[in-house]
Amino acid sequence: MTRVFIPLDSFAVACGADEIAEEFELLNTERGLSLDIVRNGSRGMAWLEPLIEVETNDGRIAYGPVEPGEVASLIDAGILSGGEHEKRIGKVEEHPFFARQIRMTFKRCGVTDPLSLDDYKAHGGLKGLERAIDIGPEAVVAEVTESGLRGRGGAGFPTGIKWKTVAGAEGARKYIVANADEGDSGTFADRMIMEGDPYCLIEGMAIAGVATGATKGYIYLRSEYPVAIDVMNEAIRRAREAGVLGAAMLGSAHAFDIEVRVGAGAYVCGEETSLLDSLEGKRGQVRFKPPLPAIQGLFGMPTVINNVISLASTPEILAQGAQAYKELGMGRSRGTIPIQIGGNVKHGGLLEVPFGLTLGEIVEDLCGGTASGRPVRAVQVGGPLGAYFPVSLFDTPFDYEAFAAKDGLIGHAGVVIFDDTVDMMSQARFAFEFCAIESCGKCTPCRVGAVRGYETMKKIMDGERPAENLAVIEDLCNTMKFGSLCALGGFTPYPVVSAMRHFPEDFHGTPMSVAAE
Amino acid sequence: MAAHAIYDADEAAEIIGSLKGLEGPLLPILHALQERFGHISDEAVRQIAGELNLTRAEVYGVVTFYHDFHKEPHGRHVLKVCRAEACQAAGSDAVADALEKALGIKFGETTGDGQVTLEAVYCLGLCATAPSAMLDRRIVGRLNEAKIGKLVEETRL
Numbered sequence: 001m002t003r004v005f006i007p008l009d010s011f012a013v014a015c016g017a018d019e020i021a022e023e024f025e026l027l028n029t030e031r032g033l034s035l036d037i038v039r040n041g042s043r044g045m046a047w048l049e050p051l052i053e054v055e056t057n058d059g060r061i062a063y064g065p066v067e068p069g070e071v072a073s074l075i076d077a078g079i080l081s082g083g084e085h086e087k088r089i090g091k092v093e094e095h096p097f098f099a100r101q102i103r104m105t106f107k108r109c110g111v112t113d114p115l116s117l118d119d120y121k122a123h124g125g126l127k128g129l130e131r132a133i134d135i136g137p138e139a140v141v142a143e144v145t146e147s148g149l150r151g152r153g154g155a156g157f158p159t160g161i162k163w164k165t166v167a168g169a170e171g172a173r174k175y176i177v178a179n180a181d182e183g184d185s186g187t188f189a190d191r192m193i194m195e196g197d198p199y200c201l202i203e204g205m206a207i208a209g210v211a212t213g214a215t216k217g218y219i220y221l222r223s224e225y226p227v228a229i230d231v232m233n234e235a236i237r238r239a240r241e242a243g244v245l246g247a248a249m250l251g252s253a254h255a256f257d258i259e260v261r262v263g264a265g266a267y268v269c270g271e272e273t274s275l276l277d278s279l280e281g282k283r284g285q286v287r288f289k290p291p292l293p294a295i296q297g298l299f300g301m302p303t304v305i306n307n308v309i310s311l312a313s314t315p316e317i318l319a320q321g322a323q324a325y326k327e328l329g330m331g332r333s334r335g336t337i338p339i340q341i342g343g344n345v346k347h348g349g350l351l352e353v354p355f356g357l358t359l360g361e362i363v364e365d366l367c368g369g370t371a372s373g374r375p376v377r378a379v380q381v382g383g384p385l386g387a388y389f390p391v392s393l394f395d396t397p398f399d400y401e402a403f404a405a406k407d408g409l410i411g412h413a414g415v416v417i418f419d420d421t422v423d424m425m426s427q428a429r430f431a432f433e434f435c436a437i438e439s440c441g442k443c444t445p446c447r448v449g450a451v452r453g454y455e456t457m458k459k460i461m462d463g464e465r466p467a468e469n470l471a472v473i474e475d476l477c478n479t480m481k482f483g484s485l486c487a488l489g490g491f492t493p494y495p496v497v498s499a500m501r502h503f504p505e506d507f508h509g510t511p512m513s514v515a516a517e
Numbered sequence: 518m519a520a521h522a523i524y525d526a527d528e529a530a531e532i533i534g535s536l537k538g539l540e541g542p543l544l545p546i547l548h549a550l551q552e553r554f555g556h557i558s559d560e561a562v563r564q565i566a567g568e569l570n571l572t573r574a575e576v577y578g579v580v581t582f583y584h585d586f587h588k589e590p591h592g593r594h595v596l597k598v599c600r601a602e603a604c605q606a607a608g609s610d611a612v613a614d615a616l617e618k619a620l621g622i623k624f625g626e627t628t629g630d631g632q633v634t635l636e637a638v639y640c641l642g643l644c645a646t647a648p649s650a651m652l653d654r655r656i657v658g659r660l661n662e663a664k665i666g667k668l669v670e671e672t673r674l
Contacts, residue, residue, distance in 0.1 A: 013656060185603045261545070416644065418606045430602070
């Protein structure tokens, strides 16, 4: 029996993995190869997807990117015994992209069969939840607080403190909500963990349940992720069947169950309070804070709402202890961060590394610059609401505070690379356009500001009084930044102002006042 | 691609009935009705409002808030093309132009024969295999001229 791993991850599926799996199945029958075909998650080396791995006496040997139609020739070349081929990558762990990573949250992703609970347990799964049940709610909250874990959705709020607030809040019932509305362009970490190691998110939510006394969890999963929806639903079904979820979680006194709710294409629902409104069946409009969701969240009850990666990081923290996690990282950014690199990139994908690598190390050393081979001109970090960084800022270390000091943000740790053909004025205009399309409409700075910003930017592009109109943009950005209810309107100025500041030559050669700083 | 049924009040009532016990049932109901009947008609809005004891305005407000729900029938296929930054960096504007030309429609429109609706989507999470698109429920990455041609062919089926 030879085990062959073919990812079911969206990267691989979008590039033909399902067809490749069918070819393997067919040849398996036709030639009597006795193959055990496993659909695994992605190892994160997206440029090599579909990345097929063959289990040999010498370990797992990878080949990629495999294309539909070439399976027979690969088998003929002897890949089932790890044979030479131009697409032979060798062992994934020895690949330079992989070797520098420290995988904690993603340690199983791509290694195991995502839907096999046995596989999950064999690779250290459920140890965190077992320990959580063992040490009890207060100790769990203390452990997560001690680890220094901060919200991976972008705000960077300490997870332990959020949990503590919910644990201490009074309510007829409490909820754990996983924010899987990963709408930021350039991000796919949530998707990859849900497709590649769904039990890890389930375990993280269950741990949060133990910590806070919540008994019901919701995963608000965007409709643009069909594969993740299927995998997550199946994993929950199996977890229930195995007693990992249910009235007596792992045989303990804790009850906890999870339900997937599919979003409906509204970007703003990634904002936590509009997500809660959407879950309640309303228009996904942002709520005023206070009250905090931790006190009055879903249906007015105390609610932990965390990003998928925050939750998925906790099983390992509980299993290994806070100290092991805390030792990694820099400054107040502790532990590891799954950095996602996309756009015009040579070696794009997901890197889980401790905080502290510089932007230049990530973009140039690990990812090899652009796919087009042209010079990198700009990178946008943190999604559509993140700042554009020029190459001159490539010495910025990946750390919440270091990015804030350069007027940027880490966000959900997506990095999008642009080469020198990019027109930064178009990108700035797009930031307004996107905000106008996705604004929930509740507050005026965002609802009206985005439209006015788009119109004004268009005027500048048409050469209409550029200097005056740039001053209007600057003023407008100020209003949006300080007057908007949530990050959509409040952070749209980041890409706009950073583009104007760092690339003034694209704005019809009329640098504005901020550009002179 | 799903073949959509003609709206049937009894069947709709059954779908609504099976989901109305959920906490916050409106989105799951809208998804289920749209999957079955292709769009959310005025009749459906009226029926949901009645079943959930909401005003029609409340249901209408929710339907029109979300990009996924639509009040008019779409084409037999829906082709969503990612227009967000990561795909832009990898040349998605040219992909979008090529698709508009090949299909003879603009974004947000449906072909005259009702075969396909072309829509923009902001991120499919395929940012490292950009540019990308989704035809019905099938995702496609690393779009190039050949793959675009194949997608267009598929929309005609």
